Amino acid sequence: xxxxxxxxxxxxFNIAVSMHNISGILLTVSYLMFVIGNLTTGxxxxxxxxxxGYLAEVLKQARYYSYGMFVGESAPFKINEERKFNPIQxxxxxxxxxxxMPFIFITGWALLFPEFxxxxxxxxxxxxxxxxxxxxxxxxxxxxxxxxxxxxxxxxTFASNFKSMIDGYHETHN
Amino acid sequence: MIKRLISxxxxxxxxxxxxxxxxxxxxxxxxxxxxxxxxxxSQQCLNCHGGAHYTLSDSTSGxxxxxSMYRELRVDPLLLAxxxxxxxxxxxxxxxxxxxxxxxxxxxxxxxxxxxxxHGGDEAYASFKFETxxxxxxxxxxxxxxxxxxxxxxxxxxxxxxxxxxxxxEKRVAVDNEMCLQxxxxxxxxxxxxxxxxxxxxxxxxxxxxxxxxxxxxxxIDCHAEQNDSIMVAHLIKPSSQAINDCVKCHSTNSILVxxxxxxxxxxxxxxxxxxxxxxxxxxxxxxANRNYFLNLASxxxxxxxxxxxxxxxxxxxxxxxxxxxx
Numbered sequence: 001x002x003x004x005x006x007x008x009x010x011x012x013f014n015i016a017v018s019m020h021n022i023s024g025i026l027l028t029v030s031y032l033m034f035v036i037g038n039l040t041t042g043x044x045x046x047x048x049x050x051x052x053g054y055l056a057e058v059l060k061q062a063r064y065y066s067y068g069m070f071v072g073e074s075a076p077f078k079i080n081e082e083r084k085f086n087p088i089q090x091x092x093x094x095x096x097x098x099x100x101m102p103f104i105f106i107t108g109w110a111l112l113f114p115e116f117x118x119x120x121x122x123x124x125x126x127x128x129x130x131x132x133x134x135x136x137x138x139x140x141x142x143x144x145x146x147x148x149x150x151x152x153x154x155x156x157t158f159a160s161n162f163k164s165m166i167d168g169y170h171e172t173h174n
Numbered sequence: 175m176i177k178r179l180i181s182x183x184x185x186x187x188x189x190x191x192x193x194x195x196x197x198x199x200x201x202x203x204x205x206x207x208x209x210x211x212x213x214x215x216s217q218q219c220l221n222c223h224g225g226a227h228y229t230l231s232d233s234t235s236g237x238x239x240x241x242s243m244y245r246e247l248r249v250d251p252l253l254l255a256x257x258x259x260x261x262x263x264x265x266x267x268x269x270x271x272x273x274x275x276x277x278x279x280x281x282x283x284x285x286x287x288x289x290x291x292x293h294g295g296d297e298a299y300a301s302f303k304f305e306t307x308x309x310x311x312x313x314x315x316x317x318x319x320x321x322x323x324x325x326x327x328x329x330x331x332x333x334x335x336x337x338x339x340x341x342x343x344e345k346r347v348a349v350d351n352e353m354c355l356q357x358x359x360x361x362x363x364x365x366x367x368x369x370x371x372x373x374x375x376x377x378x379x380x381x382x383x384x385x386x387x388x389x390x391x392x393x394x395i396d397c398h399a400e401q402n403d404s405i406m407v408a409h410l411i412k413p414s415s416q417a418i419n420d421c422v423k424c425h426s427t428n429s430i431l432v433x434x435x436x437x438x439x440x441x442x443x444x445x446x447x448x449x450x451x452x453x454x455x456x457x458x459x460x461x462x463a464n465r466n467y468f469l470n471l472a473s474x475x476x477x478x479x480x481x482x483x484x485x486x487x488x489x490x491x492x493x494x495x496x497x498x499x500x501x
Contacts, residue, residue, distance in 0.1 A: 012421075013422050013462070014421055018383075066487075069494075127459035131461075132466060143476065143477065146480065
């Protein structure tokens, strides 16, 4: 939708709009299930983080990803029942799931019902600003998707993290 | 001892409200528009033609009769006064024989002026390009199919015509569409001109998603007429089979609406970077016409850097795994 042009139609425009809108609605439902799940089951504990000393943890993990893993260092934060995510994972997941996604849903639903959007903000159209914000966040989440899938390949083997996503088990190798 | 009737805060609040009231009342008086002026001769004609009824009197017998003025012969004085030609005398365009009442049959043979008869070759209104409009109209489906049965006056009411000026887009769309709908939405007027059955517009536009929204925000002529860059409003209306039905013609960065509906705004503000959609963005929102130059650039750079970083990482991983394998 962002890149629609008369010269190179990848998907027909009205089909693209419909697919996008329907996906958005389904995603909202899925997200609500996630939020409720995190509140009611034990999974929520993995999304809570103590701020004190957090930056040091993140930097430690970043060092491992950018240098340590190439010189034979072992991963600084082991995955176990108490820790599902390493610090960088946790940071990005919290930002995506609890900051970016809520705003995407709010702006997305507002664009489905544009009569509720403020008409003008300073000299800019309200709907325009909402849509730019929606697209920007969408871009950031798409970027996250690519990085996320890539990092998935940095497991014990290429496919082990993908297997974990499906069967829910993390295999420890010492 | 003087008793304080109201506190200091209450006094200042009352003073503030008082000043606001004075300000708004002055403002509303000052902003009243000047009443439009009709010529004296026109007012004579409007004595009968300006209302629903007129009185005919027989000067010999003294009889008087009240008759109804047929709708097609009525001219609303207020709308006339507000129109572009409102201060003209009726006889500036109509035969001077109309000064005789009851009107003699000679008036039936009067010349009916078209826009070009006065404005053609007129230096003062050269910017409107009346000759080009006449030319474009001549090629239109109405001129081709209806010939003499159709003219400028079929769409533009000569007595009420006025330039829309700087009105909001939605108002402009409504005004322009009314012109089309007076026949294409009216069984009686449509059948006056053709034996074809009046097409049901809602059914004909069934393929258009969000139909009602489109009808409010885009004019008929934005899809049904061929644009000409030298005139402000397209007059070459094409047969419906040739209408635009490709969503992406408008819903893209190079939206054709920039050359039609938003032509006026574009002429006023040009964007040097080439992304004219800035004009559209602040008047109305269109899916996929909202690409902003700087955001576009930023997103390409960020995406490129990410891919680069991943490529570098992959490089080092492959090197490590091949060196591990060889150990």
